[in-house]
Amino acid sequence: MNPPKKAFAGCLAAYGDSDAVLFGAPFETGGLPQAGTAVAPFAIRDGCWGLETYSPYLRADIGDYKIFDAGDLDLPPGDAARALDAIESFCGKVFDDGKMPVMVGGEQIVAFGAVRAAAARCPNLAVLHFGAHAGLKREWRKEPLAAQTVIRRIWELVGDGRIFQFGVRSGGQDEFSWAMDHVRIEAFDANSIDSCAEAIISRPIYITVDLDVINPSELPGAPLQEAGGMSFRSLHDALTSLRGFDVVGFDICGLAPNLDPSGASTALSRKLLREMLIAFSPTR
């Protein structure tokens, strides 16, 4: 008899043998109108037995890849600065061991920790952001670290012309003005992703997905729902069109499972994670 195991669907490799390392970053700041993203990593893993490991979209099985599920980081609640240090440090080790980090948030601010680790190792790094909110505020309630500021923080790290945003449909006037000089932003959709190819083809890429880029109809479980988002299908198309590019790491953030007791939002998130793991996991 064996005790029950708990790992994301098909992610059964040992660390040493793995090419990608999945981990949870159960952290949120509590600065959004609704809360609950910190429990997303648990929720995504907990019920994953209902998810097939095979993708009829990509015609591949997650079990064909070498992915290690490292469980969740033990992050200090109420202290974003230290939480990001822990994430950066973990991702740094994964990078240095030659593997790809895959993070399940948490509030999107956790992406800043992962990008710091990536940027330190990839001077050329481009960052692709999918999300409903611009995230370009200089600060939020006088605080530098928040979902509302995360892309601005990342810009301070990677600089002009290296950030590509898709599906953004909310932000202040100042954010959209500032964006014009510093980042490439497509409002509402991700139709322009092909036209970015030239700019990113020769770069290492980090992808951060705030799940609220998806229409609340398909993902009501988000703390600050913005009507008029992308469909799962169009997001899936956009993301999988990046297959073959040099994706060095990615995350999905912003699921608040309790806001959707039907479980549909969590089920979608699991499925997207499976698809991205298949699309971007390194092969030998």
Next chain:
Amino acid sequence: MNPPKKAFAGCLAAYGDSDAVLFGAPFETGGLPQAGTAVAPFAIRDGCWGLETYSPYLRADIGDYKIFDAGDLDLPPGDAARALDAIESFCGKVFDDGKMPVMVGGEQIVAFGAVRAAAARCPNLAVLHFGAHAGLKREWRKEPLAAQTVIRRIWELVGDGRIFQFGVRSGGQDEFSWAMDHVRIEAFDANSIDSCAEAIISRPIYITVDLDVINPSELPGAPLQEAGGMSFRSLHDALTSLRGFDVVGFDICGLAPNLDPSGASTALSRKLLREMLIAFSPTR
């Protein structure tokens, strides 16, 4: 120190200085399979701090307009006739002060009060109705005033050829038959809105939106959900195509916040209200 204020996002003008007057009409008859529209004005205002005041769709900020939030009318529950009188009277004063009334219902029957005020002042008035249900019944459970009869009541006021309905996908056989001779009705969608231009270009227009025109996938918080509705995007496109027309007043009705505890339906309604306020508020 100042006590907390409560007004819809960016609607901070004083009455005297305002061009548009926002108010709530928290009234419902209880004649629908599910209830709760009477609390919509509270719900829409309560959590509005999560809404940006800037619209990336219209590239304008609600704070650029002079809008006064008058709070909610004190309407007599269980007495539709008197409630409509109060609404008519309030709207009448707003009209007479040279301002545009903007109403948040409540069940859509409240629109009849506002239209009575408008029609009394604009002999030419056209009425545009967005909603899932035809609203053309002669009476509902022997009662003349109900969501199921509101457009019929409005027709009695404005007459043939002056009502334009969009997105209607439910009604009795008798309603659709009657409609052919008296109103212009587009089932399911609002693709024909451009073709109405000629008919309405020279008229003052009142717009009444029952939020159930939107697909329940995006707005489950409606008392009588009808599958197959419009998307937020298509409704937004249709409405904002009317920018520049002579819109003299409008309302959004039919949100039942409690039916969607995720908050997504209420968030959509707030966003639509912001967009319509920006699109139609008078400027000087």
Next chain:
Amino acid sequence: MNPPKKAFAGCLAAYGDSDAVLFGAPFETGGLPQAGTAVAPFAIRDGCWGLETYSPYLRADIGDYKIFDAGDLDLPPGDAARALDAIESFCGKVFDDGKMPVMVGGEQIVAFGAVRAAAARCPNLAVLHFGAHAGLKREWRKEPLAAQTVIRRIWELVGDGRIFQFGVRSGGQDEFSWAMDHVRIEAFDANSIDSCAEAIISRPIYITVDLDVINPSELPGAPLQEAGGMSFRSLHDALTSLRGFDVVGFDICGLAPNLDPSGASTALSRKLLREMLIAFSPTR
């Protein structure tokens, strides 16, 4: 093959043969902070197949009594005055046919219709009220007919010393002051019910139960929850202690099924209805 039937558990008598007549009064005014009591009669009947017809409390089966389920009255939404007329008229006929009316509301204002029919026939009538709210306001938003005013309206009919209130734990200072001279009111509990016996033993009694007399822990499905209520058990004890008195009619009101999707509030209401039907149905 027979088509599906729909009657409350065990209420299978024909009208002519019946001693009690159960009916629904699906009406609400929309003047409470939350809504949905109008659908209670449907909800209580719909899932009643999960309820045993036998009561281990009273050691009797509902099928031992002659109860006819008349379905629901067709009440005009948004017009409390006419709705009460319809209820009064229906109850009047039931009384005149020598049967006991049993009503399932709806908002508690519907009790006023039933009491009007009872008082017209029983000059001596005493009214027992179980509810969280005093219901003694003179008017509510300038409206005479509302849950907040229903006991005051009943007092205007039956006069001083004829109303006995239990479990009341909310009301304005004016209501409690006024009550001292006109009604007998026990706040919070129903411990004094035995001491009322003398006053009511020789009178016909009408019992109206607003289900919010029960603690929200046991009945969260109420539009205006008041902490600190009675338990199902203590309410059951109080009510069944009245067995043998001359109960001429009763109602249960105030369930808002949608506010408790677990179904527990509706299940409790069904069970209470069964118990009261067994306790008070006339026998020959």
Next chain:
Amino acid sequence: MNPPKKAFAGCLAAYGDSDAVLFGAPFETGGLPQAGTAVAPFAIRDGCWGLETYSPYLRADIGDYKIFDAGDLDLPPGDAARALDAIESFCGKVFDDGKMPVMVGGEQIVAFGAVRAAAARCPNLAVLHFGAHAGLKREWRKEPLAAQTVIRRIWELVGDGRIFQFGVRSGGQDEFSWAMDHVRIEAFDANSIDSCAEAIISRPIYITVDLDVINPSELPGAPLQEAGGMSFRSLHDALTSLRGFDVVGFDICGLAPNLDPSGASTALSRKLLREMLIAFSPTR
């Protein structure tokens, strides 16, 4: 006075006079990540008074057809084999009386019972399956009868080239491989339905719809939600394009009403049932 009746909207024919017989099959195995499909027949019938009997899509009224609502079968819980026998037997009688059986599940395994009855009488039978999951597993937890195996079981009955699947977007690698040699499967959508015409035009057709073929955005009330499904509109288009074909019976399965307390999923199911009844009921 008449007691309340309970039949699906407009299905008021007597059995002897009917052309189609609607019945519920309240059965589920409990082998899915979430449960509750067994109560769907009750939920669909219970609140159907909010549904118009007229279809503006098909410009017909359900009352124009002769449909008998037989209520729900009394199926043995926890014993799939016997439950299927009961369904097969009931459908057999309906077929033998020259009527069309219309079943509301329950978990989709119930379709196997109906198909057994149909296949025994129509040697040529083609089966059209709409559903998110392939249902082609050989067994599920060593059990032959389950939602995960139902189409495989049906194939054992009707053989190669007789099953047409649409909207399938989940399954194991082995299922999709196996499918290539035995069934016709369109993943994700139902665009190919016209191209099936030739293959099915001369055959009697049974249609089984697992409602999870619809996007969880429109139907969150499904036990195993799969993102990326069809819209109500596209499913409706696909199904009604089959009008005029020789449809001998159909079912809709897989609704779990409690997972969507807003009621939108149940409302959609009711509406789809109305449309299919109008589209496929025999006329004389």
Next chain:
Amino acid sequence: MNPPKKAFAGCLAAYGDSDAVLFGAPFETGGLPQAGTAVAPFAIRDGCWGLETYSPYLRADIGDYKIFDAGDLDLPPGDAARALDAIESFCGKVFDDGKMPVMVGGEQIVAFGAVRAAAARCPNLAVLHFGAHAGLKREWRKEPLAAQTVIRRIWELVGDGRIFQFGVRSGGQDEFSWAMDHVRIEAFDANSIDSCAEAIISRPIYITVDLDVINPSELPGAPLQEAGGMSFRSLHDALTSLRGFDVVGFDICGLAPNLDPSGASTALSRKLLREMLIAFSPTR
């Protein structure tokens, strides 16, 4: 780095070293008005990190005992007979290895499997049942195996005078009549538990708890809620008063997690499981 583990709080012993073996029996028949008990074992384990391992009631820590968490049995959905065989077989092995089986259901019928294993090894066995429903029906919808029949089935195994039922507050007249001659039944409460001591002190005891014995106010997440149940505290007192008796095995059944999205029902169940594990686990 270690992969994530998943075991109930503090149950970290290896099988060989364990005195008690915890396992899940995720099975339900679907024969109750609401469903979802099959997922209880997952839900109870999934979020158990919020539960302290220490009991301030019993002043002991679950980690002080040698408990192995065996995960969940793989039970055939839709086939109660085979599911019970699997449970009996598993429990038999645990007994034969000199350990105590502890089962988390599932619908209470699963208790029959465990009791069969216990009765085969303990000729003297007494069974204590806590539950809202008598469970004494001879059959349910012509099916022998169901929550409604489980205690009757157990009686057929152990005979008269060996079953002690507490908290029962629902059942048919026939069940309560039959009970008088065959079992000892305390309706509503468990006050008589001390007076049972003499009868059970010299017997091996199996305890089966249907969580619906608890008042729906504390545990709304039950498929068939019965008002007027016991409190957690009184159930806890009754159960822990059995400490020191020869308890050979026990189960908790009947939680439907999805019916209570607040998580309170599941949290209570976890806590009760901790308390029972501490109270009854063998020590050396």
Next chain:
Amino acid sequence: MNPPKKAFAGCLAAYGDSDAVLFGAPFETGGLPQAGTAVAPFAIRDGCWGLETYSPYLRADIGDYKIFDAGDLDLPPGDAARALDAIESFCGKVFDDGKMPVMVGGEQIVAFGAVRAAAARCPNLAVLHFGAHAGLKREWRKEPLAAQTVIRRIWELVGDGRIFQFGVRSGGQDEFSWAMDHVRIEAFDANSIDSCAEAIISRPIYITVDLDVINPSELPGAPLQEAGGMSFRSLHDALTSLRGFDVVGFDICGLAPNLDPSGASTALSRKLLREMLIAFSPTR
């Protein structure tokens, strides 16, 4: 016409004229199994129009007191240290202006900020804590500031014998051991509150209430529900028994409104706040 105002029921005094100052502290760390306490101040204020201002328990009206509602502090999300500084600073000003601060959390860690302000001004301060969890851990995930540590932090400030805890029914073995030498702790209930009188009669008192001290049956809207809590009535009795003592400030924390969409948890919290404001507001 006046714009809508938003203040807690009856708290209409101006700051200068006030004796008590109510404010919200919308902060949480995200370190609990469920989240959402940060929005409690909004939720408590938003729907407060359904609450009577009169208390039939204390026979007084909240309007009889001079209470200013200062709205909510603007606290930095994700930075507990700075958030507590802001709370301390605000409370300090209120104290220095001779008024009583009344705080609505937020996660209970916010109490530490208020107590710091109180302790700096009242060397003798006693702290009364009502809550389900001991809160005596030295740190939580290596973080000093958390709900799990808040009473330990307060102890570091006020020292041995100055903290009185009631209703505690969860904690680690180490917490309960440590408590014996440093604080006075009553597990499960607050029966000993009278016996504390001697110890606190001559001291200034700060009261902090984590609403999870209440049984989840009455308050399911708490992030970490612990079965077996106090009733609203017993908590109310305990708290109001302190009337007349020198209460210098108090808070209520730990409500997570979204976990209880029925609104009952929020309604209870509002009512408790009213009672405490009446019981403890200074009078002249």
